[in-house]
Amino acid sequence: MLKLGVNIDHVATLREARYRGRGFGEPSPAEAAKICEAAGAHGITAHLREDRRHIQDRDVWELRAAARRLNLEMANSPEIISLALKLKPEIVCLVPERRLEVTTEGGLDVAGNEKSLLETRRKMNDAGIDVSLFIAPDPGQIEASARVGSQFVELHTGQFAETFFKETASPGAPPVTSAELQRLITGAQQAHALGLRVNAGHGLNYENLPALFAVPHLVELNIGHSIVSRAIFVGMEAAVREMLRLMDGYRG
Ligand code: PXP
Numbered sequence: 001m002l003k004l005g006v007n008i009d010h011v012a013t014l015r016e017a018r019y020r021g022r023g024f025g026e027p028s029p030a031e032a033a034k035i036c037e038a039a040g041a042h043g044i045t046a047h048l049r050e051d052r053r054h055i056q057d058r059d060v061w062e063l064r065a066a067a068r069r070l071n072l073e074m075a076n077s078p079e080i081i082s083l084a085l086k087l088k089p090e091i092v093c094l095v096p097e098r099r100l101e102v103t104t105e106g107g108l109d110v111a112g113n114e115k116s117l118l119e120t121r122r123k124m125n126d127a128g129i130d131v132s133l134f135i136a137p138d139p140g141q142i143e144a145s146a147r148v149g150s151q152f153v154e155l156h157t158g159q160f161a162e163t164f165f166k167e168t169a170s171p172g173a174p175p176v177t178s179a180e181l182q183r184l185i186t187g188a189q190q191a192h193a194l195g196l197r198v199n200a201g202h203g204l205n206y207e208n209l210p211a212l213f214a215v216p217h218l219v220e221l222n223i224g225h226s227i228v229s230r231a232i233f234v235g236m237e238a239a240v241r242e243m244l245r246l247m248d249g250y251r252g
Pocket of ligand 1: 154
């Protein structure tokens, strides 16, 4: 069964739009996390960014207390590493961070940072925390991830989502989704063959998800923006249930 990790960062984005720097305010990411898990989500994902633009330090501790399964997205930086070792989420997903980006735009350069990622992977595993690496479906990055020894890779679906959007927005445009899908299919096969477990995420929504089901070996999807957006109209519980119902269509 394909698992859903709900990324609740944008619950904090909404709170920070009004209460930045105040240390309080609504809506609460921890309350959202409880509703998501009660609706059937298999875990909660949150990204403590170095610039603290949405999730704050107090949030990750509240999320640790509220969530049965916590996936902390984080940069490979000393400050966040030491926080993660104290927080003890079930899993961390190492992501690249650039301060000016709107969201996590590219995958990690695992091949170019093997030594330091290997060190971080060891520290996390020694503390009983699984490690995932957020990467583009690129053969070199997948091989490097296997050498680093992470338990998971999360394949970046941003490019797939982007091309899906462009194609549906302009029906006459040449189809490129299939090329992006093929990259994800090949990447998932390669990662699986190397013993890596395969997650996917970024830009997934209620429209493009069925097309992604051509990708084999998927264990978990991390989905945030589309669920939080849908929740504004139908509530968090219904938004999560709708996504889970769609995910039932995945045949692996
Ligand atoms: N996975 C990773 C590694 C991410 O950085 C993000 C965005 O924070 C997501 C999944 C969720 O992306 P989206 O909000 O577009 O669903």
